[in-house]
Amino acid sequence: MHSLRNKYDVLIAGGGIVGCYVAYFLKQQNPAMEVAVIEPDPTYEYASTVRASGGARRLFSCPENIEMSNFSIERIKNFSAEMSVDGVPAPIDWVEQGYLFIVQGSRALQMLEENAQVQQALGADIRMLDREGLKQLFPSMHVDDLDGAAYSPKDGWCDPNSFLQGTRKKTKSLGVEFISDRVSGFTWSSDTIVGATLSSGTTLAADYFVNAAGAWSAQVSAMAGMVLPVSPLRRFEHYFTGHRQIEPLPYVKDLNRLAFRSEGQGFSGGLVNSHEPRGFNFDVDHHYFEEVVWPALAHRFPIAFEGVKCHRTWSGLYEQSELDGNPIIGSWTGNHENFYVVSGFSGHGMMHAPAAGRGVAELINKGRFETIDLSRLGYERVLKHEPYPERGIL
Secondary structure, three states: OOOOOOEEEEEEEOOOHHHHHHHHHHHHHOOOOOEEEEOOOOOOOOOOHHHOOOEEOOOOOOHHHHHHHHHHHHHHHOHHHHOOEOOEOOOOOOEOOOEEEEEOOHHHHHHHHHHHHHHHHOOOOOEEEOHHHHHHHOOOOOOOOOOEEEEEOOOEEOOHHHHHHHHHHHHHHOOOEEEOOOEEEEEEEOOEEEEEEEOOOOEEEEEEEEEOOHHHHHHHHHHOOOOOOEEEEEEEEEEEEEOOOOOOOOEEEEOOOEEEEEEOOEEEEEEOOOOOOOOOOOOOOOOHHHHHHHHHHHHHOHHHHOOEEEEEEEEEEEEEEOOOOOOEEEEOOOOOOOEEEEEOOOOOHHHHHHHHHHHHHHHHHHOOOOOOOOHHHOOHHHHOOOOOOOOOOO
16 A cells, blocks of 8 residues: 655665665664655565575675674674564574685685684684684585685574565564555656656655665666666575585585575575676576586585485575675765665675665764765765775675
8 A cells, every 4th residue: 555645754665675674774763754665566576585595694805894794693693582573573593503615726715814804803703724624623525625714603594584574574663664666767856856756656755765676776776867787697596405414514605606504404505607697587497406506516515415406496686786796885976965775785685784774874864874884885986987896705
């Protein structure tokens, strides 16, 4: 049902996990603020969050990403209590089983070591492991071709669908309105956007507008005349089981973008093809697991995965930042300055949603970042074509 209100303080395009957290922190910081979220599909059938793996880790090189992880992981760990509604907890099945980045080559190892110094300086528990250390902790792993690893034992994963639904429910309880519609255009006066037109024909006025439309965010920005270098990148997630049980594993990632974690009696993961043609493609290639993922699994964990069964494959979209793989967070300085974007997370949107949402809320309510300075992730770097990339595994 559409609102009878003609004017809001803030309108948010996109009701996924990022849009929900923007709304949540807007109301936390200013309970009197009138906020509406425009979400075209309240079932979230194709939303990136519900098709994600649910991982959250501190293994980044950019200080902003590490600090966002520090904040967000604590919110995820305490989610059940913090996001309870009327005394009913909101469990999201947090599993603190760690993350493990494994590398080959001295240069890659040096990169991990340098990143670890930054991560440790920002309070993260990071342990560097050599081959012997790896073999001792994870005896089923083939390590002869590895030169080392970074291990973050306090990272982990959660159930992404419960994370999204719990955030949405809590946000609605604070008075945020969710409107089932799609933004189809904007109207502006001089340099200020004054209204959003919806597919239903309704036009809603607001003081501020936020683009949190994920893989669809470039389309939303284009309606305001803003060029946003964010594209939908299809990736597959697989649920599979091995033919032999092995020791508990952390979330394992390598330089070739193999990534998987435990899930019930089996595992969930995949291997992202960075060269996948961009576009809104949800088709599933049922040969991909056998041809690409299984060989990588069998090489790294031969005891468990020389025999493996893939039970299910599904596709989802990364909102890929084509500039540098890092999110774009901030206003359109020098143009429609009441238009904010929070997009381009390139696979990290779920884990960084709490921190990114708080950051955008601070910009709107306070006019500046007050907690984590995310200025280097702003839209200005797009205008200047000055990439600010991660060093290491994405």
